[in-house]
Amino acid sequence: MKIDSTASGSENGFIIIERAFSSEDRHLSLGIANLHAVVPDIEANKDKMLRALEVFKAKKVNLAIFPEFSLSGYFWEDEPRCWRYMEQAVIENNTDWVDKHLQPYLGDQLCGIIFNTVRQGPNHKFFNTSFLLCKSHDYCNPNEVYDKIFLPPLERIFTNSGNDDRLIVDEKHGRFGFTTCYDILFSQLVLEYAKIDEVDAIIQIASWRSLARRDYPGMNVGSDVYYGNLWDMVMPAVAATNQVWIIACNAVGEHGITGAHFWGGSGLWAPSGLKLLQGSNINEELLIIHNIDLREQRKREKDDFNYAFDFGSVYRPIEGKRAFTRIED
Numbered sequence: 001m002k003i004d005s006t007a008s009g010s011e012n013g014f015i016i017i018e019r020a021f022s023s024e025d026r027h028l029s030l031g032i033a034n035l036h037a038v039v040p041d042i043e044a045n046k047d048k049m050l051r052a053l054e055v056f057k058a059k060k061v062n063l064a065i066f067p068e069f070s071l072s073g074y075f076w077e078d079e080p081r082c083w084r085y086m087e088q089a090v091i092e093n094n095t096d097w098v099d100k101h102l103q104p105y106l107g108d109q110l111c112g113i114i115f116n117t118v119r120q121g122p123n124h125k126f127f128n129t130s131f132l133l134c135k136s137h138d139y140c141n142p143n144e145v146y147d148k149i150f151l152p153p154l155e156r157i158f159t160n161s162g163n164d165d166r167l168i169v170d171e172k173h174g175r176f177g178f179t180t181c182y183d184i185l186f187s188q189l190v191l192e193y194a195k196i197d198e199v200d201a202i203i204q205i206a207s208w209r210s211l212a213r214r215d216y217p218g219m220n221v222g223s224d225v226y227y228g229n230l231w232d233m234v235m236p237a238v239a240a241t242n243q244v245w246i247i248a249c250n251a252v253g254e255h256g257i258t259g260a261h262f263w264g265g266s267g268l269w270a271p272s273g274l275k276l277l278q279g280s281n282i283n284e285e286l287l288i289i290h291n292i293d294l295r296e297q298r299k300r301e302k303d304d305f306n307y308a309f310d311f312g313s314v315y316r317p318i319e320g321k322r323a324f325t326r327i328e329d
Contacts, residue, residue: 028173031061034279036253037073148180174200174294181206194242201245240273
C-alpha cells in the first residue's frame with residue numbers, strides 16, 4: 001500500500017492523520033482514536049466509535065484502538081448521579097450493541113478492536129475493563145480481558161482493582177501487553193511485560209488529564225499542565241528503557257460535567273523511545289499508521305544494546321515468582 005508520508009484530511013467528521021512506517025503491507029496497520037467522550041451521553045459515544053470504525057475499515061486498518069471509558073466518559077464527584085449513569089455503561093448492558101454493531105466491522109482486514117468500559121464487579125463496584133474483539137478472543141470471558149490495577153482516588157470509589165495484572169495477546173504481527181492509564185507509571189508491571197512475558201508492544205489506553213500545577217520558583221520553572229507533561233515524558237521513557245513499542249490511545253477534550261481537560265496526545269513510540277506520531281492535545285483525530293514491522297524493528301534496536309540480556313546478566317528470576325533478585329542463594 002502506497003501512502004503519502006504526510007497525508008492528512010478529514011472524513012466522517014474527524015481529522016485524519018495518516019502515515020506509513022514501510023511499504024510492506026503484510027505488516028500491522030494501526031488505527032488510534034484520539035477522541036473526546038461525551039458525558040453524559042453513551043449513545044453519542046457509541047455513534048462516534050462506529051463512525052471512526054468506518055474510517056478505519058476503509059483505510060484498511062488491522063487493529064483499531066479506542067480510549068479508556070470509550071462508552072461512558074470519565075467519572076465525576078456527584079456519586080448518586082454518576083453511579084446511575086455508569087450502570088448504563090456496564091458491558092453486561094451493552095453486549096447486544098457490541099454483537100450487532102461492533103463485531104460486524106471485523107473481517108480479514110480489520111481483525112481487532114480494543115475498547116474500554118466498566119463491567120460488574122464484587123462489593124457493588126465495577127471493574128475498569130479493556131476488551132479485545134477478535135476471532136480468537138471471547139470478550140465476555142473475564143479471563144480474556146484486562147482490568148485496570150492501579151486506581152486514582154476518584155476511581156477507587158467506583159471500581160475494584162483487577163485480580164490479574166496482565167493480559168498477553170499473541171497474534172501474527174506481534175505479542176502485546178496491556179495497561180490502562182495510571183498503570184503505566186508502575187515499573188514492576190512494565191518490567192514483567194518486557195522481561196518475563198517478552199512482549200513486542202504495550203497497548204496503553206487512557207483518560208489521562210492535562211491540568212495540575214507544579215512550581216519551582218527558585219529555578220523559575222512551573223507548569224499548569226504537569227499531568228500532560230508527564231504523559232509526554234513517560235511514554236518515550238517506558239518504550240526506551242524496556243525496548244518495547246508503546247501504542248497509546250488517550251481521551252481528549254473537556255469533561256461535560258466537571259470541565260476537566262484530557263490531554264489527548266495519543267501516538268506511537270518506537271522501542272528506541274523516539275516518537276513516530278502523536279495526536280493533538282486539543283482536537284479529536286484519527287491516527288492511522290500503516291505497515292509497522294513490530295518484531296523486526298525491535299530486533300534491530302536490540303542488536304545495538306540488548307537491555308534484557310544486560311538485565312539478565314545481573315538479575316536472576318526468583319523460581320516460581322514473577323520477580324528478580326541480585327541476592328545469591
